[in-house]
Amino acid sequence: MANVIATKKEPLLRIAKRDSMPFWQSLVIRIISIVLALVVCGVVIYLLIKVNPLEVYKSMVEGAFGSFKEDYKFFNRRTWITIRDTMMLLCIAVGLAPAFKMRFWNIGAEGQILMGGVATAACMIYLKNLPPVLLFVCMFLASVLAGAIWSFLPALFKAKWNTNETLFTLMMNYVAIQLTSFFVALWENPIGSNTVGIINPTGHEGWFPPVFGLDYMMNVIVVMTITVGMFIYLKYSKQGYEIAVVGDSENTARYAGINVKKVIIRTMLISGAICGLSGFVAVSGASHTISTSTAGGRGFTAIIVAWLAKFNTFTMILISLLLVFLDKGAIEIASKYDLNDYVSSMITGIILFFILGSEFFINYRMIFRRSHKEVQ
Amino acid sequence: MNNDLAVLLKDITKTFGKKVVANKDVTLGIKKGEILSLLGENGSGKTTLMNMLAGIYYPDSGHIFVDVNDSGLNEVSISSPKDAYALGIGMIHQHFKLVDVFTAVENVALGLDKSIAFNKKQIAQDIKAICDKYGFKVDPNKKVYNMSVSEKQTLEIVKALYRGANILILDEPTAVLTPQETDMLFAVMRNMKEDGKSIIIITHKLNEVLEISDRVSILRKGEYVGTVDTKEASVEILTEMMVGQKVTLEIDRKEPQNTKPRLIVSNLTCVNKYGVKALDDVSFIANSGEILGIAGISGSGQKELLEAIAGLQETASGSSIKYVTPENETDIVQLIGKNALQIKNLGVALSFVPEDRLGMGLVGSMGMSDNMMLRSYRKGFVFTERKGPKNLANKVKDELEVVTPSITTPVRKLSGGNVQKVLVGREIAAAPTVLMTAYAVRGLDVNTSYTIYNLLNEQKEKGVAVIYVGEDLDVLLALADRILVLCDGKLNGIVDARTTTKEEIGLLMTHLREEEKIDG
Numbered sequence: 001m002a003n004v005i006a007t008k009k010e011p012l013l014r015i016a017k018r019d020s021m022p023f024w025q026s027l028v029i030r031i032i033s034i035v036l037a038l039v040v041c042g043v044v045i046y047l048l049i050k051v052n053p054l055e056v057y058k059s060m061v062e063g064a065f066g067s068f069k070e071d072y073k074f075f076n077r078r079t080w081i082t083i084r085d086t087m088m089l090l091c092i093a094v095g096l097a098p099a100f101k102m103r104f105w106n107i108g109a110e111g112q113i114l115m116g117g118v119a120t121a122a123c124m125i126y127l128k129n130l131p132p133v134l135l136f137v138c139m140f141l142a143s144v145l146a147g148a149i150w151s152f153l154p155a156l157f158k159a160k161w162n163t164n165e166t167l168f169t170l171m172m173n174y175v176a177i178q179l180t181s182f183f184v185a186l187w188e189n190p191i192g193s194n195t196v197g198i199i200n201p202t203g204h205e206g207w208f209p210p211v212f213g214l215d216y217m218m219n220v221i222v223v224m225t226i227t228v229g230m231f232i233y234l235k236y237s238k239q240g241y242e243i244a245v246v247g248d249s250e251n252t253a254r255y256a257g258i259n260v261k262k263v264i265i266r267t268m269l270i271s272g273a274i275c276g277l278s279g280f281v282a283v284s285g286a287s288h289t290i291s292t293s294t295a296g297g298r299g300f301t302a303i304i305v306a307w308l309a310k311f312n313t314f315t316m317i318l319i320s321l322l323l324v325f326l327d328k329g330a331i332e333i334a335s336k337y338d339l340n341d342y343v344s345s346m347i348t349g350i351i352l353f354f355i356l357g358s359e360f361f362i363n364y365r366m367i368f369r370r371s372h373k374e375v376q
Numbered sequence: 377m378n379n380d381l382a383v384l385l386k387d388i389t390k391t392f393g394k395k396v397v398a399n400k401d402v403t404l405g406i407k408k409g410e411i412l413s414l415l416g417e418n419g420s421g422k423t424t425l426m427n428m429l430a431g432i433y434y435p436d437s438g439h440i441f442v443d444v445n446d447s448g449l450n451e452v453s454i455s456s457p458k459d460a461y462a463l464g465i466g467m468i469h470q471h472f473k474l475v476d477v478f479t480a481v482e483n484v485a486l487g488l489d490k491s492i493a494f495n496k497k498q499i500a501q502d503i504k505a506i507c508d509k510y511g512f513k514v515d516p517n518k519k520v521y522n523m524s525v526s527e528k529q530t531l532e533i534v535k536a537l538y539r540g541a542n543i544l545i546l547d548e549p550t551a552v553l554t555p556q557e558t559d560m561l562f563a564v565m566r567n568m569k570e571d572g573k574s575i576i577i578i579t580h581k582l583n584e585v586l587e588i589s590d591r592v593s594i595l596r597k598g599e600y601v602g603t604v605d606t607k608e609a610s611v612e613i614l615t616e617m618m619v620g621q622k623v624t625l626e627i628d629r630k631e632p633q634n635t636k637p638r639l640i641v642s643n644l645t646c647v648n649k650y651g652v653k654a655l656d657d658v659s660f661i662a663n664s665g666e667i668l669g670i671a672g673i674s675g676s677g678q679k680e681l682l683e684a685i686a687g688l689q690e691t692a693s694g695s696s697i698k699y700v701t702p703e704n705e706t707d708i709v710q711l712i713g714k715n716a717l718q719i720k721n722l723g724v725a726l727s728f729v730p731e732d733r734l735g736m737g738l739v740g741s742m743g744m745s746d747n748m749m750l751r752s753y754r755k756g757f758v759f760t761e762r763k764g765p766k767n768l769a770n771k772v773k774d775e776l777e778v779v780t781p782s783i784t785t786p787v788r789k790l791s792g793g794n795v796q797k798v799l800v801g802r803e804i805a806a807a808p809t810v811l812m813t814a815y816a817v818r819g820l821d822v823n824t825s826y827t828i829y830n831l832l833n834e835q836k837e838k839g840v841a842v843i844y845v846g847e848d849l850d851v852l853l854a855l856a857d858r859i860l861v862l863c864d865g866k867l868n869g870i871v872d873a874r875t876t877t878k879e880e881i882g883l884l885m886t887h888l889r890e891e892e893k894i895d896g
Contacts, residue, residue, distance in 0.1 A: 011434070011453075011455045014434055016392075017392075236759050236760060237758055237759055237760065238753055238754065238756070238758065238759065238760050241746075241749070241753050241760050242753075244739065244741070244742065244746075245739050245750065248739045248740055248741050248742070249734070249735050249736065249739065249740070251688075251732065251735055251736040252735065252736050252737065252738065252739055252750070254688055254715075254716065255686070255688060255716060255728070255730065255736050255737065255750075256716070256750045256751055256753075257687075257715065257716035257717030257718075257719075257720055257751075258717075259715075259717070367436075
C-alpha cells in the first residue's frame with residue numbers, strides 16, 4: 001500500500017469533557033482567571049483614560065475598604081457599608097439556594113424582597129408604640145409571611161397545574177413593584193417628596209440596634225445565622241435530602257415515595273420567606289426607608305451568586321463579597337476619574353466574564369491538532 | 377471475493393477522560409459488499425468505534441482510510457456526520473434521530489440542501505424507488521409518532537440510503553424487534569449486500585451473527601481481538617473470543633418450592649396521557665418462590681404494569697392489586713389507590729428496579745452512599761442517618777464488585793453496568809417479599825448478567841415473588857418459571873417457561889389471540 005492521499009486535515013481544535021479535577025488545580029485556574037481579568041481591565045483602562053492601572057486598582061480597593069491614610073483602620077465606615085451590602089446579597093442568595101437546588105427557577109426574589117420590605121415598613125410605621133422586642137417579632141413575622149406569600153402562589157400553580165415558574169415569579173415582581181409604589185404614595189413623607197423618607201428618624205423604633213457599638217453588626221449576625229442554618233438544612237436534614245432528590249429527578253422522588261408537590265410548595269415557602277427576610281434586613285438594618293428600588297436588582301444578582309457558588313452557602317459569602325467589592329470599587333473609580341457608570345459596569349463585566357470562563361476550562365479541555373506522522 | 381476495502385480503521389484509540397479507554401489501537405477493515413458483524417460485550421467499545429466512523433466522535437489517535445485497494449488508499453478526517461455522509465457512510469443509531477412530529481418525507485428532507493429539501497413530491501418518489509429496490513415498506517406521509525419501532529428503524533435506513541450511503545452501520549438493530557421483524561430486517565440487509573453495499577451490524581447476539589454476517593470482528597474491553605469468517609465460526613468460538621475465558625452459560629434454575637400466591641392482579645387497566653389504554657384488563661397471580669418472566673415488544677405495557685404495582689401509576693376503576701401478607705395469608709392488602717410511601721407504610725416489602733435507572737431508580741448527582749438511603753432516609757428525627765447507608769454502600773460495592781472511585785462519586789459518572797449493580801444491590805438489600813426488575817441486565821456484560829441472574833434465583837429460593845421483565849427471550853426461557861406475554865397492553869397468554877419455545881413467545885408478542893382463546 002503506497003500513495004497516501006491526505007484529503008482532509010484534523011480539525012484545529014477539539015473540546016472534550018474532563019474527569020473531575022483536583023481541587024488545587026481548579027483553584028489555580030480560578031486564580032489565573034482573576035489575574036487575567038485584572039490585566040485585561042488594566043489594558044482597557046489605560047487605553048481609555050491613560051491612567052496607571054495599578055492606581056485604578058488601588059482606588060477600587062479604597063472604594064470598598066476606605067482610603068489608605070496614615071491612621072487607616074480596616075473597620076471604617078466604607079468597609080462596614082461593603083459588609084452590609086455583602087450581607088444583603090448573601091441573604092438573598094441563601095434564600096434562592098433551596099429553590100435552585102430543587103431546579104425551581106425562582107427569579108422572583110426581587111418581588112419577595114420588596115414585599116418583605118413593605119411589610120417591615122408597615123410595622124415600623126403603624127406599630128412603633130409597641131415594646132421593641134414585640135415590634136421586632138412583628139416585623140420579622142410580617143416580612144417572612146409577605147415573602148412566603150409571594151413565592152407560595154407560583155409554587156402552588158407549579159405543583160397543581162405545572163405552570164412555568166420562571167414566568168410566574170418574574171411577573172410577580174411587577175405586581176410587587178406596583179404595590180410598593182402604592183405604599184410609597186400612601187406613606188409619603190414629607191408630602192410631595194414622592195418618597196417615604198427615613199422612618200422613625202428620632203426614636204429609631206424598629207431600627208436594628210447597634211451591637212458592640214457597631215451599626216451593622218446585627219445584619220451580620222442575622223444573615224450569618226441563616227447562612228449556617230441553610231447549609232445544615234440542605235446538607236444534613238431529611239428535607240434537604242428531599243430537595244436534592246426532587247431537583248435531580250421528579251420520577252425518582254415519586255419512586256422513593258416523596259410527595260413532590262408538598263416538597264415544591266414547602267421549599268418555595270422557605271425560599272420566599274428568606275427573601276422576605278432580606279427585605280426586613282434592608283429596611284430595618286440598612287436604609288430605614290422603603291422605595292421601589294429597595295431591592296435594587298439584587299434579586300437578580302443573587303442568582304449569579306447562588307449559581308457561581310454551586311449552592312454552597314459558605315462559598316456564597318466569598319462571591320457576594322467579590323461582587324459587592326467590584327461594585328463599590330467601580331463606583332469609586334468612576335467618580336474619582338470623572339467617568340460615567342458605564343466604565344464601572346464594563347470592569348465588572350470583564351471580571352465576571354473571566355470568572356465564568358474559568359468554569360469552562362475546569363470542566364473541559366482543549367485538544368489542539370497534532371503534527372501528523374507519515375504512515376508507512 | 378473482492379479484497380478491496382471500503383473502509384480501513386488503523387490504530388484507532390479513543391479515551392474519555394483519563395481513566396476510560398473506549399478503544400485502544402483498533403485496526404479493522406470492512407470489505408466492499410459484505411456484512412460484517414461487530415461483536416462484543418456491552419462496554420467493549422463497539423459503538424464508540426463506529427461513532428468515530430460516523431463523525432460523532434473524533435479519534436484521539438489513529439487513521440481512517442476509504443477505498444483501500446492495491447493502487448492506493450485515501451486518508452480521511454471525519455469530524456462531523458456531514459463529513460461521513462460525504463464519504464458515503466451512514467449510521468443508524470440505537471436511539472433513533474427522528475423528529476416525532478414530522479412525516480417520513482420531512483425527516484428525510486431534514487438537513488438536505490435547500491434546493492431539494494422543499495420538493496416533497498420528488499423526495500417521496502425517491503423514497504418509493506429505494507423501498508422497491510430493497511424491499512422496505514415505508515409510508516412517506518406517515519408521522520413518526522404514529523410509527524412502530526420497526527417502521528422508525530426502516531425509515532432511518534431509508535434516510536441513510538437516500539443520502540447516498542454505501543457503508544451502513546446498524547447499532548444493535550434487533551434489540552427492539554420481534555423475531556419476525558428481525559427476519560424482515562435481515563432480508564433487506566441481504567438485498568442491500570447484493571447491491572454492493574457494505575454493512576456493519578453491531579450486536580452481541582451470537583445466533584444473529586451466525587445467521588446474517590459474512591465475517592465477524594470481535595472487540596473486547598476496547599481492544600481488537602480478531603476477525604473470523606462466519607462459516608468457520610461457532611457459538612463457542614465466538615463466546616470465547618468475546619469474553620476472554622470460557623464461561624458457563626448455565627442458569628441454575630431450581631424447581632419452585634412451596635409457592636403461594638403473593639400478588640393477585642385482576643382487571644388492571646391503565647390509560648396513558650393520550651387516552652390510550654397502555655394496559656387493558658390484565659389479570660394474573662405472582663407466586664412466592666417463583667420467577668415470573670414478562671415478555672413483550674418494548675412499550676407493550678410492561679412499564680405501566682410494574683409502576684402500577686409500585687404505586688406510581690394511575691389505574692382505571694375496577695383494577696385490583698392484592699398483596700397477600702406472608703406472615704398471615706388471610707391478611708390481604710389492596711394496593712390500588714396508594715402511593716409508594718403508603719404501600720411501604722402498610723408493611724409491603726416491595727423492591728423495584730425500574731427501567732430508567734438514573735431517571736427513576738437513582739439520583740444521578742449523588743454518590744452510592746446517598747443513593748442507598750433513597751428508600752430509607754425517613755429514619756431518624758429531622759436529620760438523615762448516614763452511617764447505615766454508608767455501610768450498605770460499602771457492602772454492595774464489595775459484594776457486587778462495583779467499580780467506582782469512591783462511594784461519594786456521583787453515580788451518574790459510573791458506567792451503565794455499575795449503575796445497575798448499585799440499584800439492584802440496594803433493592804435486594806431491602807429484604808423484599810416482592811422483587812420487580814425491568815430489564816435488569818440491559819447494558820451489563822455477560823459475567824455481570826450472570827451475577828444478577830444468580831441473585832434473582834437466590835431471592836426466588838428465599839421465597840420472594842420475583843417479577844422479571846426481560847427482552848432477551850433466551851434468558852427468559854432459561855431463568856423464569858412462567859412467562860407472561862404482553863401484546864399491545866393485553867395479556868396474551870401465560871406459558872410454562874420449561875416447555876415453551878421462542879417461536880411461541882414471539883408469536884404471542886406480535887399476534888393478539890382471539891378473546892375466547894384467552895378465556896378458554
